[in-house]
Amino acid sequence: MSRLLLFIPLLLFFVLAAFLWKGLSIDPRELPSALLDKPFPEFSLSPLREPEQIVTTKDFIGQPVLVNVWATWCPSCRQEHEQLLAISQSGEIPIIGLNYKDERELALNWLQQLGNPYQFNIYDVDGMLGLDLGVYGAPETYLLDAQGIIRYRHVGVLTAQAWQDLKVIIKGWDSVKN
Amino acid sequence: MLKIKVLIGFILLLSSFLLSAAIDVYQFDDPEKEGRFQKLAFELRCPKCQNQNIADSNAEIAKDLRTKIQQMLIADKSDMEIVDYMVERYGDFVLYEPRVKPQTYLLWYGPALFLVLGLIIIILIIRSRNKTYQQINENESSLSDSESEALHALLKTNQEKK
Incomplete structure (x- = not known):
């Protein structure tokens, strides 16, 4: 018995090693969204193209959508732009842009030059909707279900792999419906 | 010896200017509120640059959060309400002092x-x-x-x- 007790330190070492090993593969910058499974925050802002109009959550609730937070000052946003264009061309899910702390002029130029993957853009110049969403940097992408509930948050460049992960979730909803 | 002391004193003086630089632009008419602002900005963690509080950080989001704290203080919100507001958006992550609850x-x-x-x-x-x-x-x-x-x-x- 007492001989077995001598193995306790070794056992503790393995437990500690397992935790540290797991820690290696965790990205500390990826925070869980505090809004996961909660409704998209209410807002009332103007669209990027029409400064005199107003958009609210009512303008996209009713179908699953992606909300993509972007800005012209954000180099990673340029990097993911191709992927966004591909998604919008595939027609699998509409993308709503949230233009975050940007200048209207620059943002419109960007869309003209690089192509526009967005159904429309919410123009959040002072970043207050971003704050309500818990955005801490661009780009970020949120997946909303048809009820406007946030189901997934992707921080950073939306890679092809990240899009595959999103597609799995969306397909899951479709199969429930059918 | 004296020279070294003067040098150390000077360096300390410089660093104190640096520390207060990020936070000084926020004006309050009430010194009590300013004290609470300092305290909150030191207690809350910046979501972008993870090992800084929002008082120290120069990240855009930290600036926004400082502005938000200022606005909420001026609107006579309690410290509790302000911290709750931050936790609702950024999760427990923003707290340098975690709350006492079953997970903690x-x-x-x-x-x-x-x-x-x-x-x-x-x-x-x-x-x-x-x-x-x-x-x-x-x-x-x-x-x-x-x-x-x-x-x-x-x-x-x-x-x-x-």
Whole structure:
């Protein structure tokens, strides 16, 4: 018995090693969204193209959508732009842009030059909707279900792999419906 | 020696300017609110640059959060309301001092638990040692009369030999 007790330190070492090993593969910058499974925050802002109009959550609730937070000052946003264009061309899910702390002029130029993957853009110049969403940097992408509930948050460049992960979730909803 | 002291003093002075630089632009008419602002900005963690509080950080989001705290203080919100507002959006992550709740019990009470465990283990070890010593003592005195006589005799003969 007492001989077995001598193995306790070794056992503790393995437990500690397992935790540290797991820690290696965790990205500390990826925070869980505090809004996961909660409704998209209410807002009332103007669209990027029409400064005199107003958009609210009512303008996209009713179908699953992606909300993509972007800005012209954000180099990673340029990097993911191709992927966004591909998604919008595939027609699998509409993308709503949230233009975050940007200048209207620059943002419109960007869309003209690089192509526009967005159904429309919410123009959040002072970043207050971003704050309500818990955005801490661009780009970020949120997946909303048809009820406007946030189901997934992707921080950073939306890679092809990240899009595959999103597609799995969306397909899951479709199969429930059918 | 004096030179070094002056130099150290000067460096400290410089660093104090740097520390207050990020936070000084926020004006309050009430010094009590300014104190609370400083306290909140030091207690909340910047979501972007993870090892800085929002008072120290120059990230855009930290600036936004400082502005938000200022606005909420001016609107007479309590510290509790402001912290709740931040946690609702950024999660428990923004708190440098985690809240006491079931998920954090181990974090809060773990040290006390380990202390008690350690004490129990020490007491057990001391007890088991005492027991073995007692047994040894008992064994010594548990010689029968004839046995102790034989022992004395043996010791005696041994001494005489010398």
